[in-house]
Amino acid sequence: MQINVTINGTGETRDVESRRLLVDFIRTDLGMTGTHIGCDTTSCGACTVLLDGKPVKSCTVLAVQADGHEVTTVEGLGQNGELHPIQGAFKEHHGLQCGFCTPGMMLVGASLLENNPSPTDEEVRWAISGNLCRCTGYMNIVAAIQAAGGDGS
Amino acid sequence: MYPSAFEYSAPGTLDEALSALGEAGDEGRVLAGGQSLIPMMKLGLAAPGCLIDINGLSELSYIRESNGDLAIGALARHADVAASDLVGRTNGTLAAAAPWISDPLVRNRGTVCGSVAHCDPEGDWNSVMLAVGASVVARSAAKRRKNRERVIPIADFVAGPFTNSLNPGEMVAEVRVPKYRGAAGGAYLKLERKIGDYATVGVAAHLALDAAGNVAEAGLALTSVHQHNLKVTEAEALMAGQTPSPELFAEAAEAAARSCDPESDIRGPADFKRAVVAEYTRRGFAAALKQARGEG
Structure with missing residues (x-):
């Protein structure tokens, strides 16, 4: 069926099979590979995107369910060649090692900061508890999200 | 992993959705959050021929008081319940369970x-619903008007x-949850290896007190320690009318440990789970009592 999805502010119209997963629609049909596929079983959060502003696991949403909705991927964080504050903070605070979980971590972090600009350690850890970092780099991920919420330093 | 092909529709009204579901017969499944159904379809454990997506029916996303009950609509997400002041004010068992459903991203959906x-026998909500005596409102597009709605007690x-x-x-x-009459409280205690895992053991406790401070109504149900969510009727019955005390809760805990039938698996040996059932039952009722007395 034909769907129209607003990805990072741009409307995209495509014909998709009803069983197409949102993550494959993004990666394969739209060629945006910043959204990763990790476990493919709703566990790891590597495929996290924002659906109407809320983080969800795109391996567990059908592309047809995004019809008429807004999706934000990691490619939508930076604007006009400038890093988003959360991207700058991940760079500054070594919030990534291998980088596989990073898009999901940054999107969850950005979503948290929208509602809570100064989260405690506990609040950040709770927010990212559906996203796994196999490098176990959580200390710096938490520090980066908190820094992005403060003065951006 | 990919689901088998299916027909998909996203009706604009509940009536349309019910008609589509009726026409689809055995092949039809309602798609709401999809956080269990889509993984099961990807794993080949479910292959419905027809999905009826109700995500467009925002009128079903309510959490409200209705004729003295707490009513939760088909599209209310776990995160909505976790954030609901109404739930927090009116039902300690639901409020305690909501933040421990899966992980934050799954709760959004x-x-x-x-x-x-x-x-799912390892699902948390049905233990909560068994403990608080909830009912399920089933709707259909049946020909006769009086058959279009059935209210089914959760135990049935x-x-x-x-x-x-x-x-x-x-x-x-x-889902309808009776509002507590008088002083009441509840808890849901969940042991899990990590966020997002199923419960190793889950215990839902609910306690309502009469004017004299005795137990008017006790509810107790267990997750992941039986082939289905287990309502511990023996414990509920032995507590009714009694004065709440640590000794009474210990009796209930013994009954719970006796009633359950856990399996030894990667989450732990059966005797360990049984011990956790007993301890969490004691703690659950102690927390429920504090809440009922307005102490916490």
């Missing part, structure tokens, strides 16, 4: 009614592992 309908709704008592063409439109 998954629904309470979907989870109740799914009847849960027919077995992954099996509910809906008829073809019916969907869970709402």
Whole structure:
């Protein structure tokens, strides 16, 4: 069926099979590979995107369910060649090692900061508890999200 | 992993959705949050021929008081329940369980009614609903008006592992939770290896007191320690009318440990789980009592 999805502010119209997963629609049909596929079983959060502003696991949403909705991927964080504050903070605070979980971590972090600009350690850890970092780099991920919420330093 | 092909529709009204569900017969499944259904379809454990997506029916996303009950609509997400002041004020068991459903991303998408309908014996919500004496409102597009809505007590709704008592063409439109009469409290204690894992053990406790401070109503149900969510009627019965005390809660805990039938698996040996059931039952009722007395 034909769907129209607003990805990072741009409307995209495509014909998709009803069983197409949102993550494959993004990666394969739209060629945006910043959204990763990790476990493919709703566990790891590597495929996290924002659906109407809320983080969800795109391996567990059908592309047809995004019809008429807004999706934000990691490619939508930076604007006009400038890093988003959360991207700058991940760079500054070594919030990534291998980088596989990073898009999901940054999107969850950005979503948290929208509602809570100064989260405690506990609040950040709770927010990212559906996203796994196999490098176990959580200390710096938490520090980066908190820094992005403060003065951006 | 990919689901088998299916027909998809996203009706604009509940009536349209019910008609589509009725026409689809055995092949039809309602798609709400999809956080259990889509993984099961990807794993080949479910292959419905027809999905009816109700995510467009925002009128079903309510959490409200209705004739003295707490009513949760088919599209209310776990995160909505966790954030609900009304739930926090009126039902300690639900409020305690909501933040421990899966993980934050799944809670943004998954629904309470979907989870109740799914009847996963390791699912948390049906233990909560068994403890608080909830009912399921099933709707359909039946020809006769009086057959279009059935209110099913949760104990009758849960027919077995992954099996509910809906008829073809019916969907869970709402879960109704009786509002506590007088002083009451509740808790849900969940032992899990990590966020997002199923419970190793889950215990839902509910306690309502009469004017004299004795137990007017006790509810107790267990997750992941039986082939389905287990309502511990023996414990509920022995507590009724009694004065709440640590000794009474210990008796209930013994009954709970006796009633359950855990398996030894990767989450722990059976005797360990049984011990956790007993301890969490004691703690759950102690927390419920504090809440009922306005102490915490």
